[in-house]
Amino acid sequence: MFKRKIKGRRIPKSDIFINTIVTLVLCLFIFLFLVVPKVRLNDSLNKVININSSYNNKGITVEQLLFNKSIIRPVNKIDTSKSLINEVNYTYKDNIFTYHIKQNIIVKDIEKPKIILKGNTEEYYCPNSKYKELGYKAYDNVDKDITDSVKIKKYDDKIVYSVKDSSGNEKEVVRYIRKGDIKSPTITLNGDKTVFVPLNGTYTEEGVTVVDNCDKDLTNNINITNMIDTTKVGDYQVKYKVKDKSNNKSTITRNIKVRESLTPNTIYLTFDDGPRDGTTDKILDILKEKNVKATFFITSNGTDSLVKRIVNEGHSIGIHTASHRYDIIYTSLDNYYNDLEQVHSRIYNLTGIDTKLLRFPGGSSNTISKKYSEGIMSTLTKDVINKGYQYYDWNVDSTDAIYNTSKDDIYNNTISSISHDKYNVILMHDTKNKTVEALPMIIDYAKSNGYTFKSIDINTMPLMQRVNN
């Protein structure tokens, strides 16, 4: 076997020295890289902040590859109440290294003042006049109200408002002004939104009031369209149109309801608070036997079959309210309508009738509602009509709601209150036994004295008492 002897080359001493140095330097670099902390300020060295603002100190971050990263925040309080320079000192110290960083937090007023225009940044002015300044205000964070320092430059189509605060911060706002009228006149009805007119009666036009931003008197520009036929029961409208001199238009409508007047020498029997099992059925029996039609303003009481029977036997049906509780229904309009809707849907679901007839518990003239909501009847009486309902009060009280009246009292009080010269809408309650007893006597008396009986329907002129709340 052939062995080749490799003769070792002698390494020179200077090479060993260089190698050692290189290795040492490398180690030192690695050591420094791993151990020496890197310290940096997390915000600018000269930080400018606004006066009275708060400074969220972001501190310094110290990173060392061998250890965890840490954030150091100094405890110095920074005064931002006036213009000044806060010096903040950060110190990091470990076993080997110590660092100091100085940061300047410069507090200055760097906020621009605010200009607040009254009106819009684009305003129109009437063609027949000049632009009238709508006003402005200027506020500064340091100087407070500086409205007096506002400078105004007027141009044909714009106004430039500018203001400078004591620190030299400047603000400018522009308002564009255009010649022209783009606002429609405001038109409001004189009188009620819904007006009832008796059949063959007279509709009195109450007109409208018109106010315009540019034109003073537009009376001649009002156009009224009236298609009312007072010889026919029905729902009509009067339309009011107005335009200003720049041709901006407004319209409004009034609802006119032509209804049959309540007839003299006629009795309209009305029964409230039912139905009630044991009394309403007896009242229906009596009305059937005597062939008299009446009107029932019902609640949520009684069995459903009674509601159906009222309608099936040709009587009118209306809403009295579900709960009949003054402390609920007269507390707010919402409460009233929620309660009303319960009866409205009860009637609709049982009979298919979308009734618009109603009677307020206590009548529209009640004062008890004042205890729960001042003025609610004044609002409610108008509002129900504008929603399409018609309410019926009474002009004869049978007195059957008074607890100690007897059937004879009811009879006597009723027949002494009815009259041939007027219509007689009689208030009764189909929830009382004494009413069941008095009813045949009242009907017999009325028939033998030449009265006619009628029920109320949507074509009947509402009977409205004077509202007292």
Ligand SMILES: [Zn+2]
């Ligand atoms: Zn009642």
